[in-house]
Amino acid sequence: MVPLLEARxxxxxxxxxxxxxKRVTVALFEFTLGVExxxxxxxxxxxxxxxxxxxxxxxxxxxxxxxxxxxxxxxxDLKRLSREQRSRFLRDVQVIFQDPYEVYNPFYxxxxxLETPIRxxxxxxxxxxxxxxxxxxxxxVGLRADETLGxxxxxxxxxxxxxxxxxxxxxxxxxxxxxDEPVSMVDSSxxxxxxxxxxxxxxxxxxxxxxxxxxxxxxxxxxxxxxxLYRGSAVEAGDVERVVKNPQHPYTQLLVGSIPLPNPDHAxxxxxxxxxxxxxxxxxxxxxxxxxxCPYVMEVCxxxxxxxxxxxxxxxxxxxxxxxxxxLRSEDLGEVLVTATPTQANTLTAx
Amino acid sequence: xxxxxxxxxxxxxIAIGAALLCGMLLFWLxxxxxxxxxxxxxxxxxxxxxxxxxxxxxxxxxxxxxxxVLIAGIPLTLxxxxxxxxxxxxxxxxxxxxxxxxxxxxxSIIRTTADVILPIPALAVLVVIASTIHTLLxxxxxxxxxxxxAWMYPTRTIRAQVxxxxxxxxxxxxxxxxxxxxxxxxxxxxxxxxxxxxxSFVGAVGAGILAGIGLEALGLGPQDKPTLGMTIFWxxxxxxxxxxxxxxxxxxxxxxxxxxxxxxxxxxxLDRYANPRLRRTA
Numbered sequence: 001m002v003p004l005l006e007a008r009x010x011x012x013x014x015x016x017x018x019x020x021x022k023r024v025t026v027a028l029f030e031f032t033l034g035v036e037x038x039x040x041x042x043x044x045x046x047x048x049x050x051x052x053x054x055x056x057x058x059x060x061x062x063x064x065x066x067x068x069x070x071x072x073x074x075x076x077d078l079k080r081l082s083r084e085q086r087s088r089f090l091r092d093v094q095v096i097f098q099d100p101y102e103v104y105n106p107f108y109x110x111x112x113x114l115e116t117p118i119r120x121x122x123x124x125x126x127x128x129x130x131x132x133x134x135x136x137x138x139x140x141v142g143l144r145a146d147e148t149l150g151x152x153x154x155x156x157x158x159x160x161x162x163x164x165x166x167x168x169x170x171x172x173x174x175x176x177x178x179x180d181e182p183v184s185m186v187d188s189s190x191x192x193x194x195x196x197x198x199x200x201x202x203x204x205x206x207x208x209x210x211x212x213x214x215x216x217x218x219x220x221x222x223x224x225x226x227x228x229l230y231r232g233s234a235v236e237a238g239d240v241e242r243v244v245k246n247p248q249h250p251y252t253q254l255l256v257g258s259i260p261l262p263n264p265d266h267a268x269x270x271x272x273x274x275x276x277x278x279x280x281x282x283x284x285x286x287x288x289x290x291x292x293x294c295p296y297v298m299e300v301c302x303x304x305x306x307x308x309x310x311x312x313x314x315x316x317x318x319x320x321x322x323x324x325x326x327x328l329r330s331e332d333l334g335e336v337l338v339t340a341t342p343t344q345a346n347t348l349t350a351x
Numbered sequence: 352x353x354x355x356x357x358x359x360x361x362x363x364x365i366a367i368g369a370a371l372l373c374g375m376l377l378f379w380l381x382x383x384x385x386x387x388x389x390x391x392x393x394x395x396x397x398x399x400x401x402x403x404x405x406x407x408x409x410x411x412x413x414x415x416x417x418x419x420v421l422i423a424g425i426p427l428t429l430x431x432x433x434x435x436x437x438x439x440x441x442x443x444x445x446x447x448x449x450x451x452x453x454x455x456x457x458x459s460i461i462r463t464t465a466d467v468i469l470p471i472p473a474l475a476v477l478v479v480i481a482s483t484i485h486t487l488l489x490x491x492x493x494x495x496x497x498x499x500x501a502w503m504y505p506t507r508t509i510r511a512q513v514x515x516x517x518x519x520x521x522x523x524x525x526x527x528x529x530x531x532x533x534x535x536x537x538x539x540x541x542x543x544x545x546x547x548x549x550x551s552f553v554g555a556v557g558a559g560i561l562a563g564i565g566l567e568a569l570g571l572g573p574q575d576k577p578t579l580g581m582t583i584f585w586x587x588x589x590x591x592x593x594x595x596x597x598x599x600x601x602x603x604x605x606x607x608x609x610x611x612x613x614x615x616x617x618x619x620x621l622d623r624y625a626n627p628r629l630r631r632t633a
Contacts, residue, residue, distance in 0.1 A: 063523055095523070095524075102520040117527075168524075
């Protein structure tokens with residue numbers, strides 16, 4: 001089956017002017033991921049600043065063109081979509097941005113962001129139908145229309161504004177929503193309600209979500225699958241339960257170990273050995289990109305890039321310490337991120 | 352709206368400028384009704400008369416009565432400014448938005464063209480054009496000639512404003528709400544630049560009037576129209592200053608000073624509104 005959205009060998013390089021070829025940043029390197037939306041699931045993409053999370057979101061959305069490789073929507077390169085396909089792409093794939101302030105045009109009331117997609121995609125035949133759609137979408141994110149509409153963005157709280165953006169993304173009934181750090185700029189007391197609205201999307205509308213975050217705890221809270229990015233490559237991916245509870249890649253172990261535990265007897269990051277990466281070369285694409293920080297670095301790590309080792313059916317990790325496991329082609333990364341549907345599971349047991 | 356009203360109260364320059372301009376329009380309106388402009392033509396009175404009860408602002412050497420000349424000249428001069436400034440800003444807005452929003456080769460072509468033409472002294476080019484088509488020159492054609500060299504500066508400044516807006520997240524949200532590039536330009540970007548465009552428009556009108564006066568004072572304006580600039584030209588031509596005929600050259604200069612003052616005050620006020628960093632915090 002052709003995935004709804006697919007990144008194929010995407011490399012995105014920033015910088016590198018005419019005179020200064022060395023100062024380039026490789027935000028994504030040979031990244032491949034197919035996003036299946038059947039059955040609907042939530043996939044978290046986690047990584048530290050500069051790991052390429054936002055670049056991944058922007059290339060998947062077609063907001064940034066990959067330097068190499070391509071992003072395909074239902075098998076067609078985003079750059080070659082016809083007018084009709086593009087309109088379908090915009091309805092199928094929606095977005096929630098990080099900053100709930102910048103996404104509003106200060107000239108308009110918040111109604112503008114909700115009315116525009118309805119008008120542009122002809123989602124409603126009359127004004128009352130449009131109003132009903134908006135009220136339904138707002139209700140779905142726990143907002144009341146009469147308390148939200150008719151106001152300017154600055155008259156709403158950050159949490160309300162972000163929920164209006166969630167409502168906006170839902171209006172077109174997309175198959176997939178890509179949310180780039182949707183709660184990182186929202187007051188922490190309101191995060192839970194927004195995360196709740198996001199996971200509600202999967203349950204009530206069957207919308208899949210790519211949840212991009214630096215926060216492993218919220219990822220664990222709402223996601224089904226997780227992809228751990230490090231310097232533009234996936235280092236570990238799979239079922240969120242397995243990856244977070246029992247991380248295999250040293251970088252994931254480091255990330256999980258960085259979560260502060262509410263336990264006074266457990267010193268924070270006591271047993272994490274972190275190599276200095278300040279003098280790391282800017283571009284070093286041979287070998288494992290984590291090698292300069294890895295406490296277990298081996299000879300092979302600096303000479304060859306580790307493939308994805310499939311340690312179990314629902315998880316892969318790119319580390320030579322796991323080289324006893326079979327390797328998985330990077331094209332097939334999407335396979336470990338598919339939830340077995342209950343019906344499939346049933347037929348299997350019936351046989 | 353409330354914000355605008357409060358801004359107008361704390362920054363009175365728009366109100367003062369508008370009042371000056373309205374006063375001038377009132378003068379023109381009352382003058383047209385009570386005195387009329389029929390005696391603004393030569394031989395409508397004895398030449399070289401100083402102001403008197405019969406000829407309120409005197410007459411010039413060709414026998415034009417100068418009060419009707421003044422009344423006829425104000426709207427003509429404003430017309431040149433409005434037309435030249437408006438057309439120049441319109442071209443500048445279209446090019447500036449195209450260059451800033453689409454970027455790439457569109458931007459390179461527009462920006463380079465504007466940059467190449469910008470340092471050429473406009474008056475020198477205007478003198479050449481105006482003296483070539485001298486016999487055809489009406490108020491409207493002169494305004495268009497001025498506008499043809501008045502679009503570069505608005506293009507550059509508007510392009511810069513658009514550049515600062517186009518990467519804002521609300522533009523990307525608009526794309527995902529199904530808006531086309533034209534929608535984005537007119538519905539997302541343009542409204543945010545309205546105060547800025549208004550300030551630019553007033554500035555462009557002033558620049559248009561100034562360029563018009565410059566041409567007219569050299570005798571390159573419409574010969575048969577008593578614009579303020581042409582009045583100054585005739586005053587120079589007939590040596591009015593040497594002959595002590597202050598009533599000839601004085602009133603048009605006073606009116607022009609008032610026009611420029613009012614436009615400057617309005618533009619300054621609108622600029623403060625468009626760019627909060629210039630606002631006085633009082």
